[in-house]
Amino acid sequence: QFVDDNSMDTLEREQTVRRINILRNIFEGMKKATRMIQTSNSVKQFQFKHYTFGMQHDAQEALNEILETCYPHYTVEDSDHCMFRIQFQESIVCDRDTGGCGESNEKNTYDHILRFPVGETNDWQNVNDILIRSFSTEMPDGYMCMLGPNGGCHKLNTCKKGLHINKLEDVLVVQLIIYRIDSFGRRKIFPNFIVDQRIDQYSLQGIIWHHGSNMDSGHYTSMVKNNGTMYHLSDAEEINSYGSLQVILYKK
Numbered sequence: 001q002f003v004d005d006n007s008m009d010t011l012e013r014e015q016t017v018r019r020i021n022i023l024r025n026i027f028e029g030m031k032k033a034t035r036m037i038q039t040s041n042s043v044k045q046f047q048f049k050h051y052t053f054g055m056q057h058d059a060q061e062a063l064n065e066i067l068e069t070c071y072p073h074y075t076v077e078d079s080d081h082c083m084f085r086i087q088f089q090e091s092i093v094c095d096r097d098t099g100g101c102g103e104s105n106e107k108n109t110y111d112h113i114l115r116f117p118v119g120e121t122n123d124w125q126n127v128n129d130i131l132i133r134s135f136s137t138e139m140p141d142g143y144m145c146m147l148g149p150n151g152g153c154h155k156l157n158t159c160k161k162g163l164h165i166n167k168l169e170d171v172l173v174v175q176l177i178i179y180r181i182d183s184f185g186r187r188k189i190f191p192n193f194i195v196d197q198r199i200d201q202y203s204l205q206g207i208i209w210h211h212g213s214n215m216d217s218g219h220y221t222s223m224v225k226n227n228g229t230m231y232h233l234s235d236a237e238e239i240n241s242y243g244s245l246q247v248i249l250y251k252k
Helices: 010-032 040-046 059-070 128-133
Strands: 086-094 106-109 113-117 161-169 171-177 179-180 184-186 202-211 221-224 231-235 242-251
Touching: 010 040, 010 059, 059 113, 059 171, 059 202, 059 242, 106 113, 113 128
Parallel strands: 113 171
Antiparallel strands: 086 106, 086 161, 171 242, 179 184, 202 221, 202 242, 221 231
16 A cells, blocks of 8 residues: 555656565465475575575565565654554754753654674673663763754853654564674674573563674574474575574564
8 A cells, every 4th residue: 555655756656566576476475385395496586685596695684674675654653554663763962961051953864674783702791781881971082062943152162962762663673783894894893792582571582693703704503482382494404503683573
């Protein structure tokens, strides 16, 4: 129904309809399957951005493109395209306790995926700890207050900036950023990570693993929960041992 609205031009509408039909056919085939099904032709037809068929492609990028195809109006507040939507509140306040004027600015932003950089440490980590660490309030160094209708007080280092989750919907998708870009290029890290079975009212539903020594090659596998049991799915008989969590999916 949403492809009939006026926000899309003809080419966008045709692409959306074609992609949704490809996804529908894949899932219908999976429902009826009694053995492994081939999906490579469907992947080729989907025409992912920045993807060369037969080459390594980031699973998170593919997932995000699929979600944006199926739920293009997720940034519209009263839209029903909200199954995967995450609403954030960005705020910046000129703190009176540090000599500021008290002016503030807030805005809502939206995404389908929570993205967290994983610490490069030997300590054990989990999603709950990263949530707490990632959404703390910080004082931007060298920031000049220009808030409010009158342009703020123009004082330095009096503002606090914060990002908080305002609202989650039915499905929570968490991406763990398991690579670093430095003088050696884009390298993969291998964190010690504990998968939380529950986060508040959300329960673990699936995992996407990346196997390989770097992010430009390797193999993806997934784990999916069905009737309370986790199944590890792979289209290769043998994979190397460098498995790292990349995407974790929770369901309300």
